[in-house]
Amino acid sequence: MRRDVFQAIADPTRREILHMVCDKPLNVNAVAGHFDVSRTAVYKHIKILAECGLLEVKQKGRERFCEAKPEKLNEVSKWVDQYKRFWEQKLDALEAYLQLIQEPSNNK
Amino acid sequence: MRRDVFQAIADPTRREILHMVCDKPLNVNAVAGHFDVSRTAVYKHIKILAECGLLEVKQKGRERFCEAKPEKLNEVSKWVDQYKRFWEQKLDALEAYLQLIQEPSNNK
DNA sequence: TAGTTGTGCAACCGATTGGTTGCAAATATA
DNA sequence: TATATTTGCAACCAATCGGTTGCACAACTA
Incomplete structure (x- = not known):
């Protein structure tokens, strides 16, 4: 499972997710709501972005907020x-x- | 066939090809010689790079020289x-x- | 002319990718 | 406590990716 920044930003959906959360952290459902693919599909993109350090997921109650880490x-x-x-x-x-x-x- | 610059540079072999030809154009065989995959595999990478404008292929006799177009x-x-x-x-x-x-x- | 060299491309293959549905579990709320 | 919300994840699927072998063909060279 190759997981580097170059591969992460190759997907347009992932670039859009990064753009969405860059000024304000959003929970998984909020991110998924902006796309017309399933929540699971978006979740996978979030996981990939998190794995290569482009965003951080912080739990808050039952929600998980995605925070952009653009310095990567x-x-x-x-x-x-x-x-x-x-x-x-x-x-x-x-x-x-x-x-x-x-x-x-x-x-x- | 999605073909944009982000997807093109996602592959490490393609990034290396770009690096190889950036100071001096090389023909297809010369590029392929630096990798331990087949010439055909390298040729495919060259084609992808050419399709998205990151390099230009110029024929000279029977040889084709790959010239980097890093401005893309x-x-x-x-x-x-x-x-x-x-x-x-x-x-x-x-x-x-x-x-x-x-x-x-x-x-x- | 005969042989060598440089190239393009079709056909195939296994692994990965981006997507789906369905279910389980934890947390909030009535 | 019963129900709704938010999430993680397994299982599956078609398409794409990066690789292979093999062949055809044009262009140099002996």
């Missing part, structure tokens, strides 16, 4: 940043080129 | 940035707290 996304952020310089330097080159061909001195 | 990761970067403020403000709060309890004026 730092792993993804750092991975993407590795490549950022590649596309940013390409954009810089494009910008420089556009500036060059508009340079008035070229019309001399 | 911008989509992931933007999604993660949505949440960055959540964990950064938590870290700020922690830092502020640590600074507060070390404040000399508290010893007065």
Whole structure:
């Protein structure tokens, strides 16, 4: 059972769950109510998100509240940043080129 | 056939392929040679990466060179940035707290 | 021309995924 | 206490995934 952050955020439903609980913790039923799949299906997604640390489930009476732990996304952020310089330097080159061909001195 | 960037980078082999070709384009066999799965398996990963725009395949004679298009990761970067403020403000709060309890004026 | 190399793809396979229904158990409420 | 609510989980299912072998074909090379 591979369980890493990259695999967890690959599913659009899981990304939406994360978005739902990021400003206020919600109990399992509240989360499940926003989707048209079964509660069990949503519960499984919550479990996967919890297993890889993207959210924390806290019991309160008979309810369990899902609290987002977005700091785990730092792993993804750092991975993407590795490549950022590649596309940013390409954009810089494009910008420089556009500036060059508009340079008035070229019309001399 | 769902084919988005999030799903594409979920697989560790595909992330490694992307890393391999990011500084120099490599042909299909060269990429496949670095893994101990079959060429066909690697080829399928390349196809998925190409389909979602993370790399481009350019024919040159009988060879096909895989060129990384990391700018497509911008989509992931933007999604993660949505949440960055959540964990950064938590870290700020922690830092502020640590600074507060070390404040000399508290010893007065 | 004959052989080698690089590639695309069909066909198949077991494991995983995302979904379902149904039931049991714990907690709240009448 | 009887009933309703919230949850966890087992059992099952079809589709997808990541892998395989085998073959066809185009393009270099001897």
